[in-house]
Amino acid sequence: MSITIKDVARLSNVSVSTVSRVLNNNPSVSDEVRRRVSAVIKEHNFVPHEGRANLAKPKTNAIGLLMRGAGNAFFTGMVMSFEREAAARGYSLAVKQIGEREDEMICAPAFVKEKNLKGIILLGGKFDFSKAETERINAPFVCCTFTNSFGEIRESRYSSICADDIGIGFKAVNHLIDNGHRRIAALLRNTRDKSISELRYKGYEKALRERSIPIDDKLVMNCGDYSMKNAYETTLKLIDSGEKFTAVFTGSDIMAIGAIKALFDRGIAVPDDCSVIGVDGLESSLYCIPTLTTMVQPAEKMAVGAVDILDRLIKGECSYRHITAEVRLREGGSVKNIL
């Protein structure tokens, strides 16, 4: 068993805060005390597990926002809402963006330690984390825009605010079916990635199944991410495959914009020749041509809700909380009734 800072303090006959000051080379410690503490540290091979720098850090009032998926327009559009709500509750907000392929269960503990955070919001993330992983974070945390749909961790061990992602796919695809579409392509990040993409695909499957429409795997396209570029190229591939379809359900507005461009470049007019529906309700979905029909997620409400939950966790007012945000259909001009 390894030695703790308390053991070092006891063995050196000083206080824990004095050990902390020695670790931080604080000049206020006398040479005699420094030598004594250093000797104990060396003798017992003490490693300050919480990080040397951390021990003497003043208490901050910072909370963290770990944003996954760098260029995600839905997330970057939420940052100001997080900042405003954090400030309104007396917190400063430290923001960190991580790449699509990085693991927030590795990054979050390091971020909490580095910035001495009181708590952290994970904006976007994977769905299969374990109890051990979440414990490494070592601070209250809230999953925002996702929940632990695929992991085995108990509901009482984490908090979340997210949309009903299966419902998003289900409602979007039902809207297309209601407008007479049967050959509906799905354009997603990945249908088996244990993320919102897989959930939205489940909604797509459910909608088709309930309306007794066969699922054609040749119409289900994995783009690998949420970028316009990959959505564009994947849609070109789908068109060039020769498969017939009259509508496309896309995993995000950004992907929908890429898909519309690909259809346009192949001479397929939206919505006259093909309908497209997105998810998110980004500002840019109002200004694309045609205006996008999309499932609007309440970005502002989710940001405010996440900060509210984190604030309650920090203050000990609750030990966990889960909120599902309402999503609504906003009709634009990208879906045509072909009945």
Added chain:
Amino acid sequence: MSITIKDVARLSNVSVSTVSRVLNNNPSVSDEVRRRVSAVIKEHNFVPHEGRANLAKPKTNAIGLLMRGAGNAFFTGMVMSFEREAAARGYSLAVKQIGEREDEMICAPAFVKEKNLKGIILLGGKFDFSKAETERINAPFVCCTFTNSFGEIRESRYSSICADDIGIGFKAVNHLIDNGHRRIAALLRNTRDKSISELRYKGYEKALRERSIPIDDKLVMNCGDYSMKNAYETTLKLIDSGEKFTAVFTGSDIMAIGAIKALFDRGIAVPDDCSVIGVDGLESSLYCIPTLTTMVQPAEKMAVGAVDILDRLIKGECSYRHITAEVRLREGGSVKNIL
């Protein structure tokens, strides 16, 4: 003259670091010492000018990025480049977004103090700051995407990396003139705002003047910001004014997308009935319909360059530096030759 922390230390017969610990309510200070120091502080009305919290903060290796104009897609797209380059040089990056109307010369000093930053990059900002204002920052700083074009501060007193914004407007409008356009509208944030918007307008004026085309103020539209929404509404106003024009020069790609939508909604096809040229080279400008012709700014190079300059300033390798980044025209499908 006000009393300094050194005076407090001398009068209390303790070290400066002990005064600092008293100010930070550090429990390691004995009650007797605390009373003595507190008495001196009260007697002499000592105000810790550098901020109580700061005095005892450990040295960090953080640099700051103060981003102006919250939803600016050009800026948010640069954040990962700043992070990568900062990390490659051993810095952590603290990011703060401020609103369009906030003053970075007020926010930057507070941010430097709050996060104990080694230096700061101002991403976007006003152009008329004074020597006194910059001195308040109290750390090396680099202006990124702008320079002090309107202020009286000497070049040796600050650093910058930016595009040639007059040149951007000049080249963009020349491209329209080369394609036969004479009635060219300008859609800008503000033509007299002492920011890049005014510089780009100067480029517009210069291009028209050199080609002996009269400037028609009725074609010059101030949108107030760079949003799609205001660009859309301002373009509708311009169309509805009845003024004739065959092309629009917009201050950003986002504004161009708003303008194209407004033209589309009034039945004016781009580029057949009206040409549009943007500035930035955002990814989304490749996927709008038609693909936008735009002046591409080297976002990645500007981010890397800003971190490089700041790193040199911090290390004392230079005292100031100014770089002008190259901008290039990328032809899309939004400009028609009407000759």
